[in-house]
Amino acid sequence: MKALLVGEYREGKLLESSYELIGFAQTLGAEFELFLVGSTDQLPQVDGKLHLADVAAAGEFNPALHKQLVLDAAQKAGADTIVFLHSSYGWDLAPRVALALNAAQVSEVVEAAADGYLLPACNSKLRRTVKATTDRSVVTLQVGAFMAAEPGGTPQVEELSVAAGGNTEFGGYEQAEAGEVDLGKAEVIVSAGRGVGKPENVAMIEALAKALGGEYGASRPVVDAGWVPHDRQVGTTGQVVSPKLYVACGISGAIQHLAGMKKSEFVLAINTDKDAPIAEIADVLVVADIKQFAPALTAKLVG
């Protein structure tokens, strides 16, 4: 395998997750070169060739142009495998590159096996093993699935020339508004998932959090529905937390939620579904209806 690793750069910084791409290549023992739309003062620390396009010219968001730059780099590197992270940058760009190369794309790889790549299916309840039937392929890696390589080394930079182009316009970033609570500081977090059923039931999660001396949080659908404010959302598009105790109430355990709480010291999950993927990282799974269990536990704790 000759891989081209597509690093990520945002708001003037190289993203740490880029080192997971290197970790992947090292795990496979693959020869690799890097690609980055970035700048010379934020280079990844790694030995090897880096195809660098100047972000001042290429912009942080311009998928049509970035596609062309990746294709240029892939050709120079003679790459047969183009590797992205399965991130907002990667899942947007990868299919564009794949189509231009007439290559198959394998999305959200969690493991490389002898007979193909392993991918999650049905909220991680199943695993698919998939392989490309094309000569070249494009791969996106589930964030966190491959151990990041230790930074170390100096890349040999090859500047890519950037022509004007693109069919989209970038109007800047918007940061989420700061809220009332910093979940990162809480020692106990009790989170409400869609399994709580209705907005009125969030109160029983809040009550349990209080009884345990902690804060309440939520999974994304509960926040999207407006039952709980966004600053309490746990996950990749919310907060990353690591409390002493995390209680997941009616939360299935989607990878984007797990990414936000898997470093918790102790995880208690309450779910009616014994097969819920949250069991993968929970210490205890209580198979029960949260609407009965939460008030009963709260009553016992305060009573």
Added chain:
Amino acid sequence: MNILVCIKQVPDMESRFKVDAAGTWFEESDLAWRINEYDEFAIEQAVQLKEQLGDADLTVLSIGPARLKEALKKALAMGCDRAVHVVDAAAHEKDPFQIASSIAAFAKDKSFDVIFTGMQSQDRGSGQVAVLVGELLSIPSLTTAVEFALEGDTISVRRELEGGLKAVVKAKVPALVSCQLGLNTPRYPTLPNIMKAKRKELLEVPVADLLTEEARLETVSLAYPEKKGSALVLEGEVGDLVEKVIGILKEKTAVL
């Protein structure tokens, strides 16, 4: 204005899945089917856009076996004008490139101004079809939208990035938009609209009329993940469960 929304029908994720005899997919009997969650946001946004414009025409398309008529009927009841059922009993064997190629083949001479899709499906989650359709039709794709607006001929979208960050991105129509959770609040079809939907056009197109491409991916196998976790599973009566949990929290954590 001409609008297309592409949807998929997926099994309920709370189901107990059984790997099929071929060992490459799950058994479809005994599963409850619904519209892919991401696509519900796509339908809602398409309907809202039609309402905003007044004189727009909205087509909903889905590829799959007979069971997905139910999903198409719901989309019609939510406000789509017509449904296109691309009939393919073996849709689950097609790869994202083939699905996207079929959609693009349908769309190419229909001059859609805006195409909506979900950002990914809940069952396979490859997140490729949206962008591939855009690329095959040579129109810009704006992915992972959590806010959408159309003013004049310009689409403006908030793209969701990681950790609560969003990017403001724009493109001129024709363009494709892939929808992320929380983009809007999908409506429930009302009874009168369900009745009205029964009289709406539901077109069937055999997949062979659209698909000429070979698959680029091969599914080697489907299996249960290796259990990495060792969660202690507690079942029983709520009172007993509470006692047990308190005991465990006292023993294993410093919070009680």
